Amino acid sequence: MSNPNTSGWRTATQCVHSGTQLDENVKGVNTPIHTSSAFGYGDPADNKYPRYYNTPNQKAVVDKLCALEHAEEGMLFSSGMAAISAMVLGLLQSGDHLVIPKEIYGGSYSFFRTELPRFGIGFTLINDTTPEAYAAAITPATKALYMETPSNPLLKLTDVAAIAKLAKERGLLSFIDNTFASPINQLPLQMGVDVVMHSGTKYFGGHSDLCFGVLLGRREPMQKLRTHAVNTGGSLNAQTCALIERSLKTLEIRVERQTLNAQRIAEFLEQHPNVLKVNYPGLPAHPQHELARKQMKGFGAMLSFEVAGGGTAADALTDRLQIIMPALSLGGVESLICSPRKTSHLKMSAAEREEAGISDGLLRLSVGIEAAEDLIADLDSALRAK
Ligand SMILES: Cc1ncc(COP(=O)(O)O)c(C=O)c1O
Numbered sequence: 541m542s543n544p545n546t547s548g549w550r551t552a553t554q555c556v557h558s559g560t561q562l563d564e565n566v567k568g569v570n571t572p573i574h575t576s577s578a579f580g581y582g583d584p585a586d587n588k589y590p591r592y593y594n595t596p597n598q599k600a601v602v603d604k605l606c607a608l609e610h611a612e613e614g615m616l617f618s619s620g621m622a623a624i625s626a627m628v629l630g631l632l633q634s635g636d637h638l639v640i641p642k643e644i645y646g647g648s649y650s651f652f653r654t655e656l657p658r659f660g661i662g663f664t665l666i667n668d669t670t671p672e673a674y675a676a677a678i679t680p681a682t683k684a685l686y687m688e689t690p691s692n693p694l695l696k697l698t699d700v701a702a703i704a705k706l707a708k709e710r711g712l713l714s715f716i717d718n719t720f721a722s723p724i725n726q727l728p729l730q731m732g733v734d735v736v737m738h739s740g741t742k743y744f745g746g747h748s749d750l751c752f753g754v755l756l757g758r759r760e761p762m763q764k765l766r767t768h769a770v771n772t773g774g775s776l777n778a779q780t781c782a783l784i785e786r787s788l789k790t791l792e793i794r795v796e797r798q799t800l801n802a803q804r805i806a807e808f809l810e811q812h813p814n815v816l817k818v819n820y821p822g823l824p825a826h827p828q829h830e831l832a833r834k835q836m837k838g839f840g841a842m843l844s845f846e847v848a849g850g851g852t853a854a855d856a857l858t859d860r861l862q863i864i865m866p867a868l869s870l871g872g873v874e875s876l877i878c879s880p881r882k883t884s885h886l887k888m889s890a891a892e893r894e895e896a897g898i899s900d901g902l903l904r905l906s907v908g909i910e911a912a913e914d915l916i917a918d919l920d921s922a923l924r925a926k
Contacts, residue, residue, distance in 0.1 A: 620739025742871025
């Protein structure tokens, strides 16, 4: 059955129905899992193969994500890092230059610092992400501006429309890691960005049991990327695609609930005597709250906070929690907490961490879909216990 044009549907409807490849034979309501890696051939433009990123289960997921993110084309990869590396290596070449903020996901930072020099791609790391800071870092060789907003773990924001505009004015591409916000809370392509990347491992998978990455964007850069991606591989199998399609049906209700929970928890923590500071864009006290209101539909479900008593107090609090689990990663239905000094920022020296504003008492919280009252009670008793 041909798929309807779903662009006029509301987000919740798109989550459930966009992209579904119905099976006319048995009238099942879900996309069947097509296990084949070999498909009959005919029209050469339509030859299917998993590494061509065009099999039915890949297409079902990509069509749904294109509808949600307002993208013209998309591709699925076996991890978020595979998506980031394809985006950069597929659109830049030796002699090109990229502008990158310093405060980004540690794995992305490590990829840029370790791999780009091997391919002769230059980059400038910027400390703050104002349009002026990006503009000052542009060189004659610059090809693209890279963004990640809200940032990990301090939840700082970048003005997405302003950076996309700057890129256009200078004839550059703009890239964004939209993992933290998800398309439920932020739509960068509508703000002029060229290519959006997601670690699907987080909110898209949503149950801490899948690993994949996504690129979505305008047709022109995506077609160039497709050639690179077909040549280098890194695509996803049908079984995983079917699980992703199922997860995405609940993306909006999960992320909306997570976002509501995060707001309540941030407001609770902000008032707590044992908490020194809360980083959450939904709080009026957040220095970029107005920007958050301008560019985000909701303020997201990630926050970080600093406890009195430094690393010892942060560790003790983590140990005392009964519901919120200490773990790496984020975006799942279960609330997870982690200490950046022991995880994402482990490789930095204490002095480097201090310079980056990552104190030993900082904890990052990925808020799940549990009852907000239970999460608040869990945090309250762990914060009060001695
Ligand atoms: C913001 C962000 N971007 C990218 C990645 C990389 O994604 P993956 O682990 O799926 O490769 C992560 C992983 O934690 C992340 O948090």
